[in-house]
Amino acid sequence: MTTDHVWRQIEQLLATATHRVILIAPFIKKEVFQAALDVIPAGVEQITCVTRWSVPEVAAGVSDPEIAELAEQDGRASVMLCHNLHAKLYAADDLYLVGSANLTGKATGRVPAANIELLVELSAAHPEVQRVITAINAGSVPGTLELAQQMREQANLMLADEDSPRVVVPGQDEQPERWLPETRNPERLYRVYNGHHQHIGSDVLAGVLRDLAHLDVGPGLAEQDFGRAVLARLHTMPELQALTEAGRINLADAQAELVAAEGCTGEQAKRTVETIAAWLSYFDEVHLVPVGPWEIRQGKELT
Structure with a gap:
């Protein structure tokens, strides 16, 4: 198993998408977010990213609100914020990877001294996946460029x-x-x-x-x-x-x-x-x- 095993899992999943991608993680760094966008096929028109921003966490460097700029430049992606988010889910169409890994360099193994993380495959029909998606949809607000600039x-x-x-x-x-x-x-x-x-x-x-x-x-x-x-x-x-x-x-x-x-x-x-x-x-x-x-x-x- 390579140190970037988790990233390879995410990369392979996203490359299979045909119409929809969902990226859900509390902490997302802009370099890894851009790498994920680059992997997603051009024919995919709907990319939804759900994360959370808090001023102390942004100050600590664990999250980058600048992903809102990358989403706008991509043209297909939208950013939503769920303040009590802790779940990590990555979806291509109806297939999900669910586990512990944030969309950061250390979590995905794209940098040295990577974390030990876990992602497993589940279908969109799994009741726990549905429960989490429903809760996120009910408690999210748009992560606008203006809000990203305020946070920074x-x-x-x-x-x-x-x-x-x-x-x-x-x-x-x-x-x-x-x-x-x-x-x-x-x-x-x-x-x-x-x-x-x-x-x-x-x-x-x-x-x-x-x-x-x-x-x-x-x-x-x-x-x-x-x-x-x-x-x-x-x-x-x-x-x-x-x-x-x-x-x-x-x-x-x-x-x-x-x-x-x-x-x-x-x-x-x-x-x-x-x-x-x-x-x-x-x-x-x-x-x-x-x-x-x-x-x-x-x-x-x-x-």
């Missing part, structure tokens, strides 16, 4: 930030770093998420990008869907357990818990709690009650 630009900004969070690739054992909101103005989040960060200072922008990296919201969402995703992430925070369970959270108690758990000063904890309150006020239906110990309460305030 934000990845470059993240690389310039020494305090940016490390990448935790889903499926590994490492747990993501503990996160507390940093951005004091949550209305900036969606603007920066969409690539609109003009007139935002570099230090403030770095904080927004760090928050977005920790939030790990998939790209291409409308503002309302983005807000729902952020709110769901907020409600996973231990500090908001009382709000979730009892419909209210005492700000003084939350501040004391932060001092005890994080070892921060009272002033740092106060600032963090105020930031959390600002996020909840922006993304959720809550209101502040400035009577006795300040509280955040679930629901709109009656006037």
Whole structure:
């Protein structure tokens, strides 16, 4: 067996295609994507590529959003993004290769020190293939050139930030770093998420990008869907357990818990709690009650 055995499997499969090719992998590098396009016969008119882009992963070099440019140049290919994608499937007409290999040099064996990967043949009719394809179709958004450019630009900004969070690739054992909101103005989040960060200072922008990296919201969402995703992430925070369970959270108690758990000063904890309150006020239906110990309460305030 050669070190590029997995690539030979993919190459031989794609060369047999007559009308349709599907390339599904979380991580796709542009050199291998171009090699795959070159193998596909000219008569194949439909090439669908499904992958995922996140700013930390692009910054880490495991994915290249520039495949959108190659797809447009090819003229037959379209790129879709599925944020929780982990499956790897490659299809020519009704025959699939399914397994562990991403469309990268190390996974396919096209570079030295290749990974040990597995791809096995399955038919399109296999129920697990159908299940995965259905889930991908329901949860994908277009990987446009504009979005690809935004991802690369934000990845470059993240690389310039020494305090940016490390990448935790889903499926590994490492747990993501503990996160507390940093951005004091949550209305900036969606603007920066969409690539609109003009007139935002570099230090403030770095904080927004760090928050977005920790939030790990998939790209291409409308503002309302983005807000729902952020709110769901907020409600996973231990500090908001009382709000979730009892419909209210005492700000003084939350501040004391932060001092005890994080070892921060009272002033740092106060600032963090105020930031959390600002996020909840922006993304959720809550209101502040400035009577006795300040509280955040679930629901709109009656006037």
